[in-house]
Amino acid sequence: MYDALHRQKEVDVNEIKIAARGVQVHYGDNHAIKDVDVDIEDKTVTAFIGPSGCGKSTFLRCLNRMNDTIPICRVEGSILLDGEDIYDKRVDPVQLRAKVGMVFQKPNPFPKSIYDNIAYGPRIHGMARNKAELDEIVERALRRGAIWEEVKDRLNAPGTGLSGGQQQRLCIARAIATEPEVLLMDEPCSALDPIATAQVEELIDELRENYSVVIVTHSMQQAARVSQRTAFFHLGNLVEFGDTSTIFTNPEDPRTESYITGRIG
Amino acid sequence: MKQHIVSAFDRDLEGIQAQIMKMGGLVEAAIGDATRSLETRDTELAEVVRKGDAAIDALEESLNAEAARVIAIRAPTAIDLRVILSVMRMSNNLERIGDLSKNIAKRTGVLVQMQPIGGTAASLRRMARDVEGMLKDALDAYIQRDEALAMDVISRDTDVDQMYNTLFREFLTFMLEDPRNITACMHLHFIAKNIERMGDHVTSIAEQVVFLTSGHKPDENRVKADSTAMDAGPTIARGTDGV
Numbered sequence: 001m002y003d004a005l006h007r008q009k010e011v012d013v014n015e016i017k018i019a020a021r022g023v024q025v026h027y028g029d030n031h032a033i034k035d036v037d038v039d040i041e042d043k044t045v046t047a048f049i050g051p052s053g054c055g056k057s058t059f060l061r062c063l064n065r066m067n068d069t070i071p072i073c074r075v076e077g078s079i080l081l082d083g084e085d086i087y088d089k090r091v092d093p094v095q096l097r098a099k100v101g102m103v104f105q106k107p108n109p110f111p112k113s114i115y116d117n118i119a120y121g122p123r124i125h126g127m128a129r130n131k132a133e134l135d136e137i138v139e140r141a142l143r144r145g146a147i148w149e150e151v152k153d154r155l156n157a158p159g160t161g162l163s164g165g166q167q168q169r170l171c172i173a174r175a176i177a178t179e180p181e182v183l184l185m186d187e188p189c190s191a192l193d194p195i196a197t198a199q200v201e202e203l204i205d206e207l208r209e210n211y212s213v214v215i216v217t218h219s220m221q222q223a224a225r226v227s228q229r230t231a232f233f234h235l236g237n238l239v240e241f242g243d244t245s246t247i248f249t250n251p252e253d254p255r256t257e258s259y260i261t262g263r264i265g
Numbered sequence: 266m267k268q269h270i271v272s273a274f275d276r277d278l279e280g281i282q283a284q285i286m287k288m289g290g291l292v293e294a295a296i297g298d299a300t301r302s303l304e305t306r307d308t309e310l311a312e313v314v315r316k317g318d319a320a321i322d323a324l325e326e327s328l329n330a331e332a333a334r335v336i337a338i339r340a341p342t343a344i345d346l347r348v349i350l351s352v353m354r355m356s357n358n359l360e361r362i363g364d365l366s367k368n369i370a371k372r373t374g375v376l377v378q379m380q381p382i383g384g385t386a387a388s389l390r391r392m393a394r395d396v397e398g399m400l401k402d403a404l405d406a407y408i409q410r411d412e413a414l415a416m417d418v419i420s421r422d423t424d425v426d427q428m429y430n431t432l433f434r435e436f437l438t439f440m441l442e443d444p445r446n447i448t449a450c451m452h453l454h455f456i457a458k459n460i461e462r463m464g465d466h467v468t469s470i471a472e473q474v475v476f477l478t479s480g481h482k483p484d485e486n487r488v489k490a491d492s493t494a495m496d497a498g499p500t501i502a503r504g505t506d507g508v
Binding site: 220221224248249250251256257258260261262263264 | 266267268269270271274341342343344345346347480481
């Protein structure tokens, strides 16, 4: 029994996709992230967990510079994507976000057809030379988003007419249509029912083959189910970061233990 | 340990731990009573032990059902998960010790009809008292979450193994001296082996305590002192009789 629990998961040593060092974030006077170092591995699902306001979403948003749009937000330290600083002056945030895609808590399809929802990104990034190529990109993204079979006969119907779970998978398909290398997901299942949640979790597991996925979730069980690495944030600090199996069976820090076992404090 | 936000979870865990302690108390008594009945040739007490095993078995079943319910409903993690896992294993160990005590009580029923074999019944009682003490300390270590005490219990199993080795040779000697001792000695040897096995189960319980407190299994290189598997017995061909 112990052996199953304590066998170190034989995770292949994956390359580091994102290396964050000494990251500090301030919103005005509020010190939201305090000196966080994290390595996000390639082809791995990394979960960020922690109570509300612990900084996990803030940190996630640093990874594709979503905080740039908030005037009072100040980010310090370095975040390297494949060794290159994403906060370098020469980096175009739009290009960065094509590489580091994002899926949000509430499905937010554009008020356009299913087809155009997916085609939007590839069009602005000039990924297709003609309609045939674009069709191909759309189909591939919808297939990877595990929603192709459900929508292939109504690609011109509005994306907003789909069910919640379908909309979220459409948004995931939209995020991967631009062939990102990293996919950030901010509570992607919190607005979904259990079946749609299971479908998205299955999808996340499949995406791991090609992408580095970082997911913020309030559901500890979801973090345990989908991730290989887990980071626990508390009051802006990264308290503990390790293999998911270790974090959920034998965490080192008492704060992690209290949080994952649902204790006061 | 801090309390859960969902207080019903605390009540579930407390209930399970109260049951394992109750089971431990019954099993401690069974070890003592079984060997006391042997030493004092008290068939009534032996009968109490035989009948009492049903309550121990019932507790094991109820504990396992309760543990399954908590796993299904609360999805325990970390220390909570280790509490559940350790309780499930401990209840299994305790149930086995209960069975071994019952077996000793059964053999007592047969042995009282035969001549006692030297002081072996008293030796068996001493050996059982050691195991009983180990079990008491292992259960205390569980409640106090005392890893050092659990490690101490694990180390004491060596003494029990050595007592078994000594008894094993004594029984061989008695049997060689007089073949009419063989039936009684066979029964007594099974009793000794039962007590030695109880020591192993108590050791396993102490290992659960280490697992519970530290999240790790104790080191594997514990000295195993039961050497009778290698014992060829006293030399039968004495060869000095001048025959």
